[in-house]
Amino acid sequence: MSMPGKRVQGGKQARGRAGLCQALLSLLLFTLLLLCVPVRAEPVLTMGYVEFPPFFFTDARGQAQGTIIEMARKVTQRAGYQLNPVYFPPRRMEKSLAEGRIDLWIGLDTFELMAHNTLSSKTVVSTIExxxxxxxxxxxxxxxxxxxxxxxxxxxxxxxxxxxxxxxxxxxxxxxxxxxxxxxxxxxxxxxxxxxxxxxxxxxxxxxxxxxxxxxxxxxxxTYNLYFVLSRKRPDTYQLMSQLENAWRQLKREGEI
Missing domain, CATH: 3.40.190.10 (Periplasmic binding protein-like II)
Known part of the structure; x- marks a missing residue:
C-alpha cells in the first residue's frame, strides 16, 4: 500500500528538478542575450598636455599623471566621455589644438594660435603663479x-x-x-x-x-588662470563646453575636485 505514495513523492521531486533546470536554462539564455547586446562606448576626448609637474607629467610607465590630469579624468567621465591624454611639446600642442587634431587643453589660453581657433571656458579651473x-x-x-x-x-x-x-x-x-x-x-x-x-x-x-x-x-x-580650452574644429564645441563646465561645477559642489 505504500508504493503509490512513493511514486507520487518521486514524481514531485522529478518535476522540481525539471523546473529548476528550466529556470537555470532561462537564466543562462538571458545572460547570453545580454552579452550579445552591444555596449555603447563612451565617446573619446583627446586632451593635449605638456610636461608641467605637478599639474601634468608622464610617469615612468609612460602614463599621463598630475593634478590637472586627474581632475580632467573626473570631469570628462562625469560629462560622459573617456579621456585620452596625449603629450605634446608646447608649440606642437598649440598647433594641434588649433588644427583640431586634439579636442581639449586645460591651461592658459594666451597662445598665439588659440586666438581665433579655440573656445575658452568661463570657468576658472585652477591658477598658476x-x-x-x-x-x-x-x-x-x-x-x-x-x-x-x-x-x-x-x-x-x-x-x-x-x-x-x-x-x-x-x-x-x-x-x-x-x-x-x-x-x-x-x-x-x-x-x-x-x-x-x-x-x-x-x-x-x-x-x-x-x-x-x-x-x-x-x-x-x-597669477594666471587656467581654463578648459576646446578646438573650434569640433562641430559641437559649445555643447561640449557646456557639458564640461556643468560636470566641473557638480564635482566641485560634491567636493570631488
Missing part, C-alpha cells in the same frame, strides 16, 4: 620692465602669459637665456650664469632640490 627667482642680494623684481639689462632664464616653448614677445624684443633690454631643464636652470642661477629665472611655482618647487629652493629668493610677477 609666475615668479622671478634670484640669488639673495639681487634687486627684487615687481614688474617685467625691471629686468632690463639682466640675463633672464626662460624656458623653450613657454609663452609666459603672452610676455615672451616682450622679453624677446631687443627694445626691452632683456637678454633671454633659453633653458630646458629646471635643475640646470637652478644651477645657472646659483652660479651667476643668469641673473633671474622666470618660472612657475609648482613645477619649480617639484623639480628643484629643496636646499636650492630654500636658498633662492623670489617675487611673484603674475
Amino acid at each position: 609666475l615668479r622671478a627667482y634670484h640669488k639673495p642680494g639681487k634687486p627684487p623684481i615687481s614688474h617685467l620692465d625691471q629686468l632690463a639689462g639682466s640675463q633672464v632664464g626662460v624656458y623653450f616653448g613657454y609663452s609666459y602669459g603672452g610676455w615672451m614677445k616682450r622679453i624677446q624684443d631687443p627694445a626691452s633690454g632683456i637678454e633671454p637665456v633659453f633653458v630646458r631643464i629646471r635643475s640646470q636652470a637652478a644651477r645657472m642661477l646659483t652660479s651667476d650664469r643668469i641673473d633671474y629665472l622666470l618660472d612657475y611655482r609648482g613645477p619649480f618647487e617639484s623639480q628643484v632640490d629643496s636646499n636650492i629652493t630654500g636658498y633662492l629668493e623670489y617675487e611673484t610677477l603674475a
Whole structure:
C-alpha cells in the first residue's frame, strides 16, 4: 500500500528538478542575450598636455599623471566621455589644438594660435603663479620692465602669459637665456650664469632640490588662470563646453575636485 505514495513523492521531486533546470536554462539564455547586446562606448576626448609637474607629467610607465590630469579624468567621465591624454611639446600642442587634431587643453589660453581657433571656458579651473627667482642680494623684481639689462632664464616653448614677445624684443633690454631643464636652470642661477629665472611655482618647487629652493629668493610677477580650452574644429564645441563646465561645477559642489 505504500508504493503509490512513493511514486507520487518521486514524481514531485522529478518535476522540481525539471523546473529548476528550466529556470537555470532561462537564466543562462538571458545572460547570453545580454552579452550579445552591444555596449555603447563612451565617446573619446583627446586632451593635449605638456610636461608641467605637478599639474601634468608622464610617469615612468609612460602614463599621463598630475593634478590637472586627474581632475580632467573626473570631469570628462562625469560629462560622459573617456579621456585620452596625449603629450605634446608646447608649440606642437598649440598647433594641434588649433588644427583640431586634439579636442581639449586645460591651461592658459594666451597662445598665439588659440586666438581665433579655440573656445575658452568661463570657468576658472585652477591658477598658476609666475615668479622671478634670484640669488639673495639681487634687486627684487615687481614688474617685467625691471629686468632690463639682466640675463633672464626662460624656458623653450613657454609663452609666459603672452610676455615672451616682450622679453624677446631687443627694445626691452632683456637678454633671454633659453633653458630646458629646471635643475640646470637652478644651477645657472646659483652660479651667476643668469641673473633671474622666470618660472612657475609648482613645477619649480617639484623639480628643484629643496636646499636650492630654500636658498633662492623670489617675487611673484603674475597669477594666471587656467581654463578648459576646446578646438573650434569640433562641430559641437559649445555643447561640449557646456557639458564640461556643468560636470566641473557638480564635482566641485560634491567636493570631488
